[in-house]
Amino acid sequence: MDLNESELNDLRNNIREIDKDLVSLFEKRLTLSKAVAAYKLKAEKPIFDEAREEKNIREVSELLQHVSEKQNFIRWYTLLMDISKDIQKKLILGEKDD
Numbered sequence: 001m002d003l004n005e006s007e008l009n010d011l012r013n014n015i016r017e018i019d020k021d022l023v024s025l026f027e028k029r030l031t032l033s034k035a036v037a038a039y040k041l042k043a044e045k046p047i048f049d050e051a052r053e054e055k056n057i058r059e060v061s062e063l064l065q066h067v068s069e070k071q072n073f074i075r076w077y078t079l080l081m082d083i084s085k086d087i088q089k090k091l092i093l094g095e096k097d098d
């Protein structure tokens, strides 16, 4: 691929637009995760739900249009769920969250 400077800028601008969506979706996901944590605290359920994570990975990765990216997607998605669990732990331990 032979790009000029202006095309590079266009690509980067497109990436930035996607990143903005990701920031918003990331925050929305964590907000929902915190609500789930509140339920788990009350119901005395563990934070880590292995069966649920496996189901998430199975069902969500099926949506991929490029199957060749499945392992990379799972790597990213697993990290997302790990962060989600960290936030839930923080909340349940009553640590400051802002």
Ligand SMILES: O=C(O)C(=O)C[C@]1(C(=O)O)C=C[C@@H](O)C=C1
Pocket (backbone or CB within 6 Å): 033, 036, 037, 047, 048, 049, 050, 052, 053, 056, 080, 081, 084, 085
């Ligand atoms: O579904 C839950 O029970 C959640 O707490 C959400 C979530 C996730 O972020 O997807 C987080 C932790 C669990 O191990 C499973 C899934």
